[in-house]
Amino acid sequence: MSVDADHKRLTKKKRSTVKGRFHRIYGRLLEGIQDELETIVVEKILQDLETAYTELEARHEVFLETFDSESEEDKPKINELNHDLTGMYRELCKSRSLCENLRQKIKHEQDSKLKEQNSMKHAKKNKDTETFRVKKLEAYFAGSIRDYPSFKVDYERHMLSSYGKDPYALKQCLSGEALTVVKGVDNDFEEMFRRLDMKYGRAEKLTDHILNELKRLKKVQEGDNMKFISLVETVEKSWLDLKRMNLEAEMNTATMVSQIEKLLPPIQKREWALRKQKTESKSIPLSFKEFLNFLLEEKSALEYMESDLREYGTAKGKINTFDANESGNVENNNGVAVDPLQVQLQENQQVMKQVVEGLAQVANTEGKFKCWYHKSDNHEIGDCSIFARLDSQTKVDLVRKNGGCFSCLKIGHLSRHCHSRKPCDIQNELHQTCGKIHHKNLHTAHIDGISFHNSTQVINDDKNKNGVLLTISSVQCKDMSLTTLWDPGANMSLITHKTAKRLGLSGQDITLSVTKVGNVTEHVQSKKYVIPLTDLRGKIWTIKAYGMEEVTAEVARVDMSRVDQLFKGINKNDIQRPTGQADILIGTDCCILMPNKEEQIGNLQLMRNQFGYCIRGSHPLLEVPKLSNHGIVRIYWASGKIIPLNDIHVLDRDNIKDKLDSLFDIEGPGKQTTLKCGSCKCGKCAIGQSQHSIREERELNIIKSGMTHDEESQQWIVNYPWIKIQTTFQIT
Known part of the structure; x- marks a missing residue:
């Protein structure tokens, strides 16, 4: 849908304003943690950050509506905006983690202080031990083999100078599995470290763990910048961990370099091949360190491209003219061909990532606030009026990200395990009860066709007794309105002889080889017509069509009075849907004229092209009569080809008789x-x-x-x- 430039600029400005507020709050949060402000102050800043991110998501969705998700030119910008929002969500998750670590750290310090006071009381009572002030611990270890080398170095550097070989100080630095390892010998400093070295400090174990992690890495697809950055970070961390143990030679091999080369996208792989070829021509062998430096340079460049410095650059509008019968590659504004399968794969990965994140948070969300939207216990989330006034997509996204139940909106369990699971009792204007399993605040999302349950849905089941709307619209030709069927499954355009005669068209005699539905082929005598079609702006599009006696069965009348309830800004007068038999069928030989999807509600899609709006699919609010009890739509001609006259052999009658007698x-x-x-x-x-x-x-x-x-x-x-x-x- 075409959007006014001023509106697009305004929505972008609002999104940028909210984004700037988010970054300012995020910066204040990091400064507060670094300056060791009070916990209550840091938590208040975190709440402000959560509110800013929620508002940013809403502005982000409004801005995305100004783009055409089906347009190959807009898809790269949409992906860029989604990546940008994903980066800010990572910052939000990082802020949550830092605040949680701060709470645990303060709790740990309080426990240590309490133990210190008890120890001092015990020493004062017995007068046989020295008292000392416990210094804030600066090293922690929970049992990860990758963290042990750095933990040991930090402990020897910072802790031994203050506490010496005190087993109690070492014990306070351990948690989880590491604390279990030293259980029973926690009064012997040397034995504690010996056991930790046996469990986590063996070089071969660390090497195997790192190399196995590198082998599990997946190949990075072209254009997936975030995944490439993650790959480089993993490789760099592995190199540093091995270097800390003086084992960097394990990665400084041709096999390891070759293995990581296979994971690179085509562009980075080509750049590295050129650099390697240039260096090897001088008889200078390349080490893994130089390969890592190359990866870090590429990572830095991609991070710069993903930053806000590239957001303002937009190309000015261009006026393009097309011929309906021209063929060419679909390109974006930069002249780079866009792979629709790759774009669709990235969109599916983003959806799956949201689902997995939502499920992963379910196990960790028990015991939170009654209203997780306001982080408050004053009211239940189901009674929250602010949450109920949010738009449908925002509510579904918030429930999924917070691990909420779609039946009661509470967190800590899935919808299929909900004890409050019951059908929705909201009635429509015909006094029909919804009956679907979801909370009443999510009823509008169900009406809008948004899928929020993590389950498979059959969209073309037999529960809907209505028929299916074909993509039909009215097109002007020589001051006449033609009933036009837009058929992406046909490889040629067709017109009825009756319509061609009514338009006064004189065609050229041809012979067609026509393949019907069911893979039945026959040869028919036809004519080729040149048809001038006029769009809404008065531009004339000339197409070629081939004559047929009829194209489709009768197109039934459909009541379009409720279409304004489904699509915002659209009324029944915007969609001209004629009835009767189709006058003309336009196939993919005129793909530049094919309608594109503007909006979708469930199984109903709003389409638009140069000639106006049309719809296709089905919806409960639109009563579409079926043509028969079996719901069959009769479309006779699916595809065909022209037979050259040189390929047709004509025999005289006498010759045919002699051959048959023989x-x-x-x-x-x-x-x-x-x-x-x-x-x-x-x-x-x-x-x-x-x-x-x-x-x-x-x-x-x-x-x-x-x-x-x-x-x-x-x-x-x-x-x-x-x-x-x-x-x-x-x-x-």
Whole structure:
């Protein structure tokens, strides 16, 4: 849908304003954590950050509506905006993690302080131990083999100088699995470290763990910048961990370099090949360190491209003219061909990522606030009026991201395990109850066709008793309105002879090879017409169509009065849907004229092209009569091709008769007469004596006359003459 430039600029400005507020709050949060502000202050800043992100998501959705999701030119910008929002969501998750770590750290310090006070009281009471002030611990280890080298270095550097070989100080730095390893020997410093070294400090274990992690990496597809950045970060971390243990030689091999090369996108792989070729020409071998430096340079460049510095650059509008019968590659504004399958794959990956994130948060969300939207216990989320006023997509996204139940909106369980699971009791204008399993606040999302349950849905089941709307609209041609069927499954355009005669068109005689539905092919005599079509702006599009007696069955009348309830800004007058048989069928030979999807509600799509709006699919609010009890729509001509006149062989009638007589003489014995011996008038045969025809009896006499008996070999020899001269046979 075309959007006014001022509106687009305004929505972008609002999104940028909210984005700037988000980054400012994020910066204040990091500064507060670094300056060790009070926990309550940091948590307040985090709440402001959560609110800013929610508003940013809403502005983001409004801005995306100004783009055409089906346009190849807008898809790269849409993907760029989604990547940008994903980056800010990572910053939000990082902020949550930092605040949680701050809480755990403060709790840990309080526990340590309490233990210190108890220890000091015990020492003062017994007067046989020294008291000391516990310094804030600066090293922690929970049992990850990748973290152990850095933990050991940090402990020896910072902790030994303050606490010496104190087992209590070492124990306070351990948690999780690492604390279990030293259980039973937590009063012996040397034995504790010996066990930790045996479990986590063995070089071969660390090496195997890192190399296995590198082997599990997947190949990065072209254009997936975030995945490439993640790949480089993983490789760099692996190199640094091995280097800390003086084991960098494990990665400094040609095999490892070759393995990582296979994971690179085509562009980075080509750049590295050129650099390697240039260096090897000087007889200078490349090490893994140089390969890593190359990856870091590429990572830095992609991070710069993903930053806000590239957001403002937009190309000015261009005026393009197209010919309906021209063919060419679909390109974006930069002249780079866009792979629709790759774009669709990236969109599916983003949806799957949201689903997985939503499911992963379910296990960790028990015991949170009653209203997780306001982080408050003053009211339930189901009674929250602010949440109920949000738009449908925002509500579904928030429920999914917070791990909420779609039946009761509470967190901590899935919808299929909900004890409050019950059908929605909201009624429509016809007093029909919804009956679907979802919360009443999500009813509008169900009406809008948004799928929020993590389950498979059958969109074309038989529950809907209505028929299906074909893509039909009215097109102007020579001041006449033509009922036009837009058929992406046809490879040629068709027009009825009746319509061509009404338009006064004179066609060129041709022969078509037409393939019908069911893969049935036949040859028909037709005509090729040149048809001028006029769009809404007065531009004339000239197409070629081939004549047929009829194209489709009767198109039934559909009540379009409710279409304004489904699509915003659209009324029934915007969609002209004619009835009766289609006058013209336009196929993919005129793909530049095919309608594109503007909006979708469930199984109903709003389409638009140069000639206006049209709809296709089905929806409960639109009553579409079926053509038969089986719901079959009769479309006769699916595809075809023109047969050149040089490929058609014409034979005269006499020649055809001679060839047929010759064929029957050779291939049709017994077909020359129906008289039977015994019913003829020769008077020499008894009635019913022979069951042969006259021709068969003649052949039998020829065979008998050619039979001789060889007394020596005791064999019969049969000579059967050629009925027709052998040289006249045609080799087949």
